[in-house]
Amino acid sequence: xxxxxxxxxxxxxxxxxxxxxxxxxxxxxxxxxxxxxxxxxxxxxxxxxxxxxxxxxxxxxxxxxxxxxxxxxxxxxxxxxxxxxxxxxxxxxxxxxxxxxxxxxxxxxxxxxxxxxxxxxxxxxxxxxxxxxxxxxxxxxxxxxxxxxxxxxxxxxxxxxxxxxxxxxxxxxxxxxxxxxxxxxxxxxxxxxxxxxxxxxxxxxxxxxxxxxxxxxxxxxxxxxxxxxxxxxxxxxxxxxxxxxxxxxxxxxxxxxxxxxxxxxxxxxxxxxxxxxxxxxxxxxxxxxxxxxxxxxxxxxxxxxxxxxxxxxxxxxxxxxxxxxxxxxxxxxxxxxxxxxxxxxxxxxxxxxxxxxxxxxxxxxxxxxxxxxxxxxxxxxxxxxxxxxxxxxxxxxxxxxxxxxxxxxxxxxxxxxxxxxxxxxxxxxxxxxxxxxxxxxxxxxxxxxxxxxxxxxxxxxxxxxxxxxxxxxxxxx
Numbered sequence: 277x278x279x280x281x282x283x284x285x286x287x288x289x290x291x292x293x294x295x296x297x298x299x300x301x302x303x304x305x306x307x308x309x310x311x312x313x314x315x316x317x318x319x320x321x322x323x324x325x326x327x328x329x330x331x332x333x334x335x336x337x338x339x340x341x342x343x344x345x346x347x348x349x350x351x352x353x354x355x356x357x358x359x360x361x362x363x364x365x366x367x368x369x370x371x372x373x374x375x376x377x378x379x380x381x382x383x384x385x386x387x388x389x390x391x392x393x394x395x396x397x398x399x400x401x402x403x404x405x406x407x408x409x410x411x412x413x414x415x416x417x418x419x420x421x422x423x424x425x426x427x428x429x430x431x432x433x434x435x436x437x438x439x440x441x442x443x444x445x446x447x448x449x450x451x452x453x454x455x456x457x458x459x460x461x462x463x464x465x466x467x468x469x470x471x472x473x474x475x476x477x478x479x480x481x482x483x484x485x486x487x488x489x490x491x492x493x494x495x496x497x498x499x500x501x502x503x504x505x506x507x508x509x510x511x512x513x514x515x516x517x518x519x520x521x522x523x524x525x526x527x528x529x530x531x532x533x534x535x536x537x538x539x540x541x542x543x544x545x546x547x548x549x550x551x552x553x554x555x556x557x558x559x560x561x562x563x564x565x566x567x568x569x570x571x572x573x574x575x576x577x578x579x580x581x582x583x584x585x586x587x588x589x590x591x592x593x594x595x596x597x598x599x600x601x602x603x604x605x606x607x608x609x610x611x612x613x614x615x616x617x618x619x620x621x622x623x624x625x626x627x628x629x630x631x632x633x634x635x636x637x638x639x640x641x642x643x644x645x646x647x648x649x650x651x652x653x654x655x656x657x658x659x660x661x662x663x664x665x666x667x668x669x670x671x672x673x674x675x676x677x678x679x680x681x682x683x684x685x686x687x688x689x690x691x692x693x694x695x696x697x698x699x700x701x702x703x704x705x706x707x708x709x710x711x712x713x714x715x716x717x718x719x720x721x722x723x724x725x726x727x728x729x730x731x732x733x734x735x736x737x738x739x740x741x742x743x744x745x746x747x748x749x750x751x752x753x
Contacts, residue, residue: 278430280414282308283592285431288438289313289399291322291381292560292577294388296435298336299585301395303703305592308429309392310403310419312438321381323493324349324571327366327658330373331687332582334697335724339373341387346377347494352477352657358527362645363479368654372687376571376658378493380465384574405443408434410555433588435557437581440546442562448553454546457567457623460508461543464500464518465493466535474498482525490526497536501568512538543567545620547612551605559584564612569622570657572615579659580608586703586722600669607664618656660684664725671728671737677715678729681737685720688712700724707738 284300286293289311297309325333325342333339353363367374389399402422409416415434420426436444445452472478474492481487489501502521513521519532547564551557560577584604590596655661663683664670670682679685687697691711699706706720710732719727719738728741 280430280432282306282429283432284308284588285310285415285417285429285434287311287405287434287436287444288442288560288562289385289401290437290439290560290577291384291388291574292581293435293437294385294392294399295332295336295578296437296559296581296585297397298388298391298395299581300589301392301397302336303586303589303593305589307397308400308431309397310400310405312402312404314402314422322384322568322571322574323378323380323491323499324575325377325379325384326571326575327369327371327373327375328660328662328684329575329578330377331371331684331697331724332579334373334687335582335700335722336391337701338387338391341390342377342379342384345383345387346379347492348375348475349378349477349492350375350475352479354479354481355527356481364653364657365650366654366658368647368650369658370651370655370660370686371658374654378491380493381574405438407447408444408556410434415555432592433555433557435559435581435584435588436562437559437577438562440544440561440565442558444556445548445558445562448550448556448558450548450550450553452546452548454544454565456542456544457503459503459505459542460510460540461568462500462502462504462513462518462521463537463539463541464513464515464532464535465497465537466500466515466518467496467533468498468500469531469533470529471498480526486525488521488525490530500532507542508540510540510542512540514538545616547616549605549609551609552601557584557601557604564616566616566619567623569619572619572657572659575659576612576615579611579662582723583608589703603667603669607667610666611662614662615659669727669741671741673729673737675716675729675731678718679726681726681728683726685718685724685726688714696720697724 283306286309300307351365353360404420406418414430417429436442478490491499545566559580665682687695709717716731721727728737
């Protein structure tokens with residue numbers, strides 16, 4: 277077998293593809309990242325980075341860079357009849373990043389591209405994937421550049437991070453099952469006068485039950501979000517139309533002016549069960565899409581690649597068997613189903629057409645204000661509730677005072693002065709124990725989830741994990 281041109285070919289240079297390329301390059305994996313678009317997108321698209329994603333970025337050494345330029349949002353408040361009735365308070369999230377970081381997607385991509393450059397990588401813009409074939413040894417992809425010249429590239433693995441209209445998914449010919457929602461979403465990124473606190477998302481229900489979302493992007497811009505029960509054929513709203521919706525659904529007295537973008541789109545809820553076919557993988561919007569409620573989509577894709585990246589690196593280096601890659605779908609498919617169900621519930625909650633059901637909905641709102649429910653909702657929104665207890669590589673075990681296998685590992689302070697997230701920046705497993713204030717041993721995977729636990733002196737589950745994965749634990753001891 278001849279040596280492939282690269283170890284991994286990543287198709288799509290949005291946040292998902294950029295994160296995967298960084299995960300791979302930082303572990304010494306020869307990676308190429310191509311994108312059909314000639315440059316950075318001009319629209320802000322996703323604008324929210326959830327707490328779990330901030331933890332992922334912390335493990336990559338990027339959290340501080342994002343904090344310097346992002347705008348923190350603490351909660352979402354829901355108003356009915358001018359009064360705050362319910363909401364989701366991220367200050368209850370079980371993370372040191374107990375907020376959503378509002379930042380336009382293109383700014384997030386700038387930070388990721390800068391890190392990519394530092395690692396010696398680059399985005400090959402204007403390169404289109406025409407197709408690919410694979411055999412037992414490699415994937416052979418046919419690419420076209422901006423001038424239409426075709427070239428073939430071989431890679432050990434190919435990952436489609438190329439969005440909801442994924443060419444990789446189409447070549448694999450796998451179903452993308454689901455349906456569109458029966459309404460269009462109108463968005464305006466604009467300045468507002470007369471709105472409330474800019475560290476909160478404000479959601480108003482108008483007299484007819486139609487919602488209006490006002491989402492702070494930074495200290496100046498807001499995103500106005502208004503679903504419309506009609507098919508506009510993609511026609512963008514006018515500023516006057518957005519002002520009319522704000523007047524009709526909002527609290528009154530809010531002026532809309534100086535918009536940067538006015539857009540319309542029809543959102544859908546779709547997914548495929550095929551996360552892997554032999555040497556080809558799908559991640560992010562290429563494998564699941566859903567409504568933008570709750571700022572979940574970009575975060576789900578980024579954490580797809582945090583899961584896949586270290587596994588690909590281990591297999592490429594010969595440190596783990598190919599079967600480790602099967603755990604990507606086994607772990608991330610349930611995670612996507614959980615997030616999609618969460619966003620769909622929020623859509624149905626805010627867009628209920630029945631007056632009777634809207635009345636029942638309002639009656640239930642006080643239940644959302646208990647501390648237990650606040651914590652539960654915050655962790656769901658933050659994607660901190662995602663865990664892998666049923667993963668084939670999560671070793672069974674329970675020790676009082678230790679997190680369970682498959683759970684997210686808290687960012688504890690280790691005896692050498694580093695936090696757990698800082699220790700994970702090496703890209704390896706971390707073994708923590710009594711010297712770190714724990715009542716036993718915890719082996720933490722490179723993506724920050726618990727692989728195995730054991731009492732000090734009884735670490736058979738940890739040894740079983742290492743033998744199964746043929747991975748080396750890096751404890752820094």
